[in-house]
Amino acid sequence: MKEFDVIILGGGISGAVAGIASSRLGAKTLIIESHGFLGGMLTAAGVGPMMTFHAGKKQAIQGITDELIQRLKKIGKSVGHIKDLTNYTYSITPFDSEAMKHELEMMLVESGAEILYHTVLAEVIKEGNKITKIKVCNKAGLSEIGGKIFIDASGDGDLAAWSGVKFTKGRETDGASQPMTLKMKVRNVDINRVKQYIKENPDNFTRVPENLDDLNKVERLSVVGYLKEFKEAKEKGDITIKREDVLFFETNNPGEVIFNTTRLLGFDSTDPWSLSNAEIEGRKQCRELEYFMKNYMIGFENAVVVTTGPSIGVRSSRQIEGLYTLKAEDLLEQRKFDDVIAHSGYPIDIHSPDGEGTSHRKLEWGGIYGIPYRSLVSKEINNLIVVGRCLSATFEAQAGVRTTPTAGAIGHAGGVAAAIAARENVKVQELNIKKLQDILQEQGAYLEIELSKKVIN
Secondary structure (H helix, E strand, O other): OEEEEEEEEOOEHHHHHHHHHHHHOOOOEEEEOOOOOOEOHHHHOOOOOEOOOEEOOEEOOOHHHHHHHHHHHHOOOOOOOEEOOOOOOOEEEOOOHHHHHHHHHHHHHHHOOEEEOOOEEEEEEEEOOEEEEEEEEEOOEEEEEEEEEEEEOOOOOHHHHHOOOOEEEOOOOOOOOOOEEOOEEEEOOOHHHHHHHHHHOHHHEOOOOOOHHHHHOOOOOEEEEOHHHHHHHHHHOOOOOOOOOEEEEEOOOOOOEEEOOOOEOOOOOOOHHHHHHHHHHHHHHHHHHHHHHHHHOOOOOOOEEEEEOOOOEOOOOEEEOEOOOEOHHHHHOOOEOOOEEEEEOOOEEEEOOOOOOEEEEOOOOOOOEEEEHHHHOEOOOOOEEEOHHHOOEOHHHHHHHOOHHHHHHHHHHHHHHHHHHHHHOOOHHHOOHHHHHHHHHHOOOOOOOOOOOOEOO
């Protein structure tokens, strides 16, 4: 049986960054990933751009997550952090998804970590309040791998749930989760024609720039609109998607855009039968979108679909019950935590589980909130850290911290914490927080460690 200091289930942005951070501190680290590549939602589900690394003019997310972007920028595979043209948040970060797969992989390999692809969790084996090993399934069948510290970066909290950690799922009132989305990537879009159409019909778009001439200055286009066309297509039965507008973003590659428009309601990503049906429905909606863009959307007449997914995008499912449950008020009131391990400025952004509509709760301009370490660990398991969107948070709060830059920052903290716990042989709940914060800052993470204001203990 192979053994490691730190074992990470999931190689999405949070898990990959955790692995890099852990391995750079000398921990023998393994990432277990079901796909044949890293990046999770960013590379397996077509999610993009990343938003947002900023809180006003302040870059709230730095460290290893930003290092990835700077490496991509250096080789021309990302334009870096640019202004959000829709004025929804501060910045967006377009990137080339194929390059991200490779760059993350190189960063992991350079750090000394190991990766086991095409492998899924089959069983969790415990002794008391400690995970001793996990059983995994892959082409070799079933095998066991032992570890000192485990990180759940599965997105759905699989490792935590299977090990007995309490969790909630979805909205507190009825358990409904935010809808899933199957992304669709298309090329050969006439971006200049789209810009001209927006200038001529600004009322047909939401969140357009105050100065429409800014459309000509932005490096990559972001669009919310085609309202009249979408309404007409729904009335004719060409569109059955339960949302009110079309949302798409230009990638790092000019003329290539990602549609974030399908809406899969009532599905459960932790139920394999439901998840499979969501994929089927998602492709049906993408086929509708393809017809819609070719027949209704100015600038898309010659566009060609490159890919759907290939996996469906999941916004929310399980949330562990940690030592502290992050609440919406913590974000909106910018409460200070003495065990802060990451920051973000992204608003609370809830795609309605009931149908059309997206609700938002924003901070004041430039507002920044913290995420406490206690939301990454549970009472039940002494050697488990949870990173990414399945941390301990209410339905509303999770809708703010679920986006990929924030998930990367959380993963960075989780990886450092795991390496410390493995080296010092301490329970994850009893970790020296100051040491964790010091190392995070040494690795370039941005932290506002301020105790002069009221601290939430």
